[in-house]
Amino acid sequence: MDNREAVSIVRVEHLEKKYGTVHAVKGISFDIKEGEFYTLLGPSGCGKTTTLRCLAGLERADGGEVFIKDRLVDNGRVFVPPYQRPIGMVFQSYAIWPHMTVAGNVAFPLKNERKYSAKEIDRRVTEALDLVQLTGLGNRPAPNLSGGQQQRLALARALVATPAVLLLDEPLSNLDAKLREEMRLEIKNLTRRLGITTFYVTHDQLEALVLSDRIALMRDGKIIEEGNQYDMYMVPRYTFTADFFGVNNILSGTVIQADNKGKIAKLDLSLDAPIFAQIRDIPVEPHQNVQVAIRPENISFENIHSMLGAPDQRPEEINILKGVVKEIVFLGDTIDYRIAVKEKLLRVRAHPEMLFKENETVTMRFTPKHVCLLQPL
Amino acid sequence: MNSPEWFKEKLNRLFPTGVSFVLALLVLVPMAMLIFSSFRTGRPGMPGGEFSLINYIEAYSSLETYITIARSLYFAAAVTAITLFLGGFFAWLVERTNMPGRDFAYSSLLSSMAIPRMLFGIAWILLLSPRIGLINYFIESVFGLPRFNVYSMSGMIFIQILSEIPTAFLMMLGTLRGMDPALEEAASVSRSSTLSTLRKITLPIMTPSVLAAAAFLFIINIEVFEIPGLIGLPAGITLFSTAIYNNATVLVPPNHGLANSYAITFLVASILLIILYRKATRHSERYSTITGKGYRPRVIDLGIWRFFAFSIFIIFFIVSILLPTLILLYASLIPFYQVPSASVLSKMSLQNYSAVLKAPWMGKVLKNTLLLMVVAPTASVVLAALIAWVVHRTRINKKWKAIIDILSFLPTALPSIVIALALLVVFLNVHFIPLYGTVWIIALAFVIRCIPYTARTISAAVVQIHKELEESAQVCRATEIGAFFKITVPLVAPALINAWIWVAMHACRAVSASLMLYSAKNEILSTRIWLIWRDGKVPMVCALSIMMIALLLVISFVGRRIAQAVSRR
Numbered sequence: 001m002d003n004r005e006a007v008s009i010v011r012v013e014h015l016e017k018k019y020g021t022v023h024a025v026k027g028i029s030f031d032i033k034e035g036e037f038y039t040l041l042g043p044s045g046c047g048k049t050t051t052l053r054c055l056a057g058l059e060r061a062d063g064g065e066v067f068i069k070d071r072l073v074d075n076g077r078v079f080v081p082p083y084q085r086p087i088g089m090v091f092q093s094y095a096i097w098p099h100m101t102v103a104g105n106v107a108f109p110l111k112n113e114r115k116y117s118a119k120e121i122d123r124r125v126t127e128a129l130d131l132v133q134l135t136g137l138g139n140r141p142a143p144n145l146s147g148g149q150q151q152r153l154a155l156a157r158a159l160v161a162t163p164a165v166l167l168l169d170e171p172l173s174n175l176d177a178k179l180r181e182e183m184r185l186e187i188k189n190l191t192r193r194l195g196i197t198t199f200y201v202t203h204d205q206l207e208a209l210v211l212s213d214r215i216a217l218m219r220d221g222k223i224i225e226e227g228n229q230y231d232m233y234m235v236p237r238y239t240f241t242a243d244f245f246g247v248n249n250i251l252s253g254t255v256i257q258a259d260n261k262g263k264i265a266k267l268d269l270s271l272d273a274p275i276f277a278q279i280r281d282i283p284v285e286p287h288q289n290v291q292v293a294i295r296p297e298n299i300s301f302e303n304i305h306s307m308l309g310a311p312d313q314r315p316e317e318i319n320i321l322k323g324v325v326k327e328i329v330f331l332g333d334t335i336d337y338r339i340a341v342k343e344k345l346l347r348v349r350a351h352p353e354m355l356f357k358e359n360e361t362v363t364m365r366f367t368p369k370h371v372c373l374l375q376p377l
Numbered sequence: 378m379n380s381p382e383w384f385k386e387k388l389n390r391l392f393p394t395g396v397s398f399v400l401a402l403l404v405l406v407p408m409a410m411l412i413f414s415s416f417r418t419g420r421p422g423m424p425g426g427e428f429s430l431i432n433y434i435e436a437y438s439s440l441e442t443y444i445t446i447a448r449s450l451y452f453a454a455a456v457t458a459i460t461l462f463l464g465g466f467f468a469w470l471v472e473r474t475n476m477p478g479r480d481f482a483y484s485s486l487l488s489s490m491a492i493p494r495m496l497f498g499i500a501w502i503l504l505l506s507p508r509i510g511l512i513n514y515f516i517e518s519v520f521g522l523p524r525f526n527v528y529s530m531s532g533m534i535f536i537q538i539l540s541e542i543p544t545a546f547l548m549m550l551g552t553l554r555g556m557d558p559a560l561e562e563a564a565s566v567s568r569s570s571t572l573s574t575l576r577k578i579t580l581p582i583m584t585p586s587v588l589a590a591a592a593f594l595f596i597i598n599i600e601v602f603e604i605p606g607l608i609g610l611p612a613g614i615t616l617f618s619t620a621i622y623n624n625a626t627v628l629v630p631p632n633h634g635l636a637n638s639y640a641i642t643f644l645v646a647s648i649l650l651i652i653l654y655r656k657a658t659r660h661s662e663r664y665s666t667i668t669g670k671g672y673r674p675r676v677i678d679l680g681i682w683r684f685f686a687f688s689i690f691i692i693f694f695i696v697s698i699l700l701p702t703l704i705l706l707y708a709s710l711i712p713f714y715q716v717p718s719a720s721v722l723s724k725m726s727l728q729n730y731s732a733v734l735k736a737p738w739m740g741k742v743l744k745n746t747l748l749l750m751v752v753a754p755t756a757s758v759v760l761a762a763l764i765a766w767v768v769h770r771t772r773i774n775k776k777w778k779a780i781i782d783i784l785s786f787l788p789t790a791l792p793s794i795v796i797a798l799a800l801l802v803v804f805l806n807v808h809f810i811p812l813y814g815t816v817w818i819i820a821l822a823f824v825i826r827c828i829p830y831t832a833r834t835i836s837a838a839v840v841q842i843h844k845e846l847e848e849s850a851q852v853c854r855a856t857e858i859g860a861f862f863k864i865t866v867p868l869v870a871p872a873l874i875n876a877w878i879w880v881a882m883h884a885c886r887a888v889s890a891s892l893m894l895y896s897a898k899n900e901i902l903s904t905r906i907w908l909i910w911r912d913g914k915v916p917m918v919c920a921l922s923i924m925m926i927a928l929l930l931v932i933s934f935v936g937r938r939i940a941q942a943v944s945r946r
Contacts, residue, residue, distance in 0.1 A: 057851075058848050081851070082848075082851040083853075083855055088852070089848075089849065093843055093845045095843065095846045095848065095849035097846060097849075097850070097864055099864075099868055108853050108855070108863075112853060112855050112859070157849075161853070
């Protein structure tokens with residue numbers, strides 16, 4: 001996507017929010033383009049929900065500026081209340097009004113706008129219910145819906161008034177695992193199909209990866225790193241990012257040799273051999289302390305057959321390590337091994353047919369491309 | 378920007394301030410006026426008079442004042458101690474033992490509250506008066522024992538205890554029910570005997586709430602007006618509340634200054650009690666009681682004693698419900714009050730009822746009563762809903778919240794009679810609001826008196842409603858106030874209706890404020906009963922009493938039905 005061409009729908013500049021002595025949001029900035037699915041991801045208490053509530057107008061910013069569709073909606077002095085912002089929102093608890101019918105819930109925003117005829121409201125409500133596959137349930141009392149249906153209803157209500165941006169506050173956290181997976185896909189398909197700009201807040205890295213065009217990872221009121229889902233997972237820039245997404249081997253060591261032109265560094269990670277890592281945009285110097293991340297799924301075992309058939313590779317092209325199996329966790333679709341290499345334990349994810357015994361000596365290999373150099377943070 | 382939207386936004390911001398202002402006006406202004414005029418000589422609202430301590434000097438140089446204080450304290454302490462003990466005992470029997478007929482015991486305790494305190498007092502005077510008391514008649518003629526004089530301190534204490542047991546019972550029941558049985562079970566599996574569990578676990582855990590109940594009951598008993606007024610005044614035994622009433626309205630000319638200085642002392646005492654009450658309840662969450670695990674606590678086997686225990690409730694039922702209602706009913710059907718005999722029974726008729734209904738004052742009394750029973754609860758509930766909204770739903774800071782909280786709790790320390798006196802002083806001075814002598818001033822007194830109750834119950838209901846329900850309405854283009862009224866208010870409707878009924882009943886039955894604020898124009902059912910009782914027209918009083926009880930029963934029945942229908946919707 002070419003971001004310079006696209007229209008900015010939400011722009012946040014140096015947003016600040018304090019609750020008494022707690023500094024919840026410390027001057028964050030971001031920009032959401034038209035049609036983009038933008039996710040704020042982070043552990044609980046990192047300020048992501050506060051940020052979303054500032055966008056919605058449910059909180060007032062203490063500093064910075066919030067623009068929606070180039071209109072200043074909050075800068076501490078100017079404040080546009082939520083009911084005048086072109087937003088739709090799905091709450092963590094769904095916030096379905098129990099004293100209304102399904103249709104009553106969906107019609108509520110339209111009725112408050114006071115510019116639609118009864119016929120038009122009816123038509124739009126039906127359309128919105130069709131959109132989330134609740135066709136024909138309009139007359140039911142809202143509390144009679146199942147958890148998943150309430151979730152869909154909340155979506156329909158958020159979308160019915162054609163908002164400029166859809167705000168989703170951990171919408172899947174109240175669902176059981178199976179339903180969550182289903183709704184995740186449905187939210188993805190729905191937002192893509194409608195092309196609606198979406199701001200999503202979650203603590204679940206998997207949700208963020210599945211849904212987002214862009215992810216911003218937050219910690220302690222600041223955005224640590226922002227990028228598309230592939231880069232955030234595969235080539236994180238910071239230790240925190242590498243650690244937050246999935247399972248990762250994070251190792252510390254020093255640089256032995258660095259070839260910044262050839263983009264390869266030789267590292268001492270206190271393993272039984274030096275490790276070669278690919279240098280990306282940030283050059284490293286010898287004797288520098290570094291941290292690296294190696295994904296368990298990027299390490300493969302060599303059995304005797306592949307060893308025999310393996311072509312000769314220079315050490316700069318492949319890292320080979322020997323270790324001893326210490327722990328075996330069978331997960332069904334994979335096996336999680338913990339392999340002791342000298343003092344360190346490496347996690348390795350293998351195909352369930354790759355069976356080893358405890359205390360068996362194994363050989364592991366991974367390419368320098370998969371050794372990701374990190375910056376501390 | 379002068380659009381309706383801009384106006385709406387301004388209104389949204391001004392509203393919390395407005396509500397706090399109204400609350401402060403209602404609670405603080407009467408008190409301030411009361412304090413102000415207690416330091417002045419002369420009649421309120423009249424020209425002349427100067428600042429002086431004369432009222433206080435007059436009050437506190439008189440031995441009578443100290444006797445009144447001592448008497449009031451003695452009365453309240455005795456009643457509180459005994460009702461707390463009996464109420465606790467009854468609650469324990471109903472909640473924790475295998476006594477038969479527990480449902481009957483519970484509902485008879487609850488339904489005895491349906492009889493207004495004033496009518497309860499009247500009924501017991503009809504039973505125990507040394508001259509005309511039926512029980513006294515039987516004591517003397519059948520058993521040959523001396524008559525019991527109800528017009529005495531012990532008579533007052535006895536009747537007040539009977540009328541307060543249900544309140545004490547309910548408070549202690551709440552305490553017992555709130556206790557997690559697991560705490561006791563944990564003690565008993567830790568090798569603790571039943572008795573030592575009671576002593577070391579149950580009682581210490583219950584202490585804060587028992588203290589709170591004691592403080593609360595003490596306040597009720599020190600401010601009570603009906604029983605001391607009915608019994609103490611004719612007997613010449615004045616308590617604090619009746620002393621204020623006497624000085625402000627009975628004496629000619631009234632001694633407002635003295636009444637005011639009494640009221641201030643009264644006020645200081647009850648504020649001290651309230652502080653004690655708040656201290657006792659402040660850490661109640663530390664003794665976190667409700668766990669949501671609905672295990673019924675272990676039932677204690679009373680053995681053969683359970684039938685004895687049940688007979689206590691039979692006696693209670695007879696003494697607190699059957700006898701008072703029957704005596705009122707009986708007296709309402711006969712031409713003049715006398716001992717039942719064949720000739721009396723043959724003269725029974727509905728004559729008194731038709732006389733009451735045809736009385737020239739009846740239309741005015743009914744109109745005023747109904748007006749009061751609509752205006753006071755409606756205003757009270759609306760105010761409480763707004764307070765709940767400001768405290769729980771707007772972004773006012775903590776200090777403001779604490780102030781509103783204290784303001785809405787403060788009237789607990791304001792006895793009805795003090796509120797009434799304060800309003801009297803206010804509207805004798807403020808002539809441009811012509812409320813003096815109208816039914817509206819009585820309504821105002823009840824609104825102020827009921828703020829603590831309505832604010833607390835409605836706040837509790839509002840807190841139950843997830844805030845996101847309202848926020849989602851705001852995101853769906855509703856203003857903050859709009860969201861509150863479209864979403865939260867319908868959801869807490871049962872609580873609103875229940876609070877409404879409570880205030881309506883209270884306004885109908887309580888007599889002290891209405892009597893203090895009485896004028897020929899604003900007569901209501903309760904003040905009319907009081908006045909004709911004073912004139913000695915017993916059969917008419919009883920006919921009116923039965924009508925009042927019927928009215929209260931109908932309202933509570935219909936109200937409960939509506940609340941149920943709304944909550945089932």
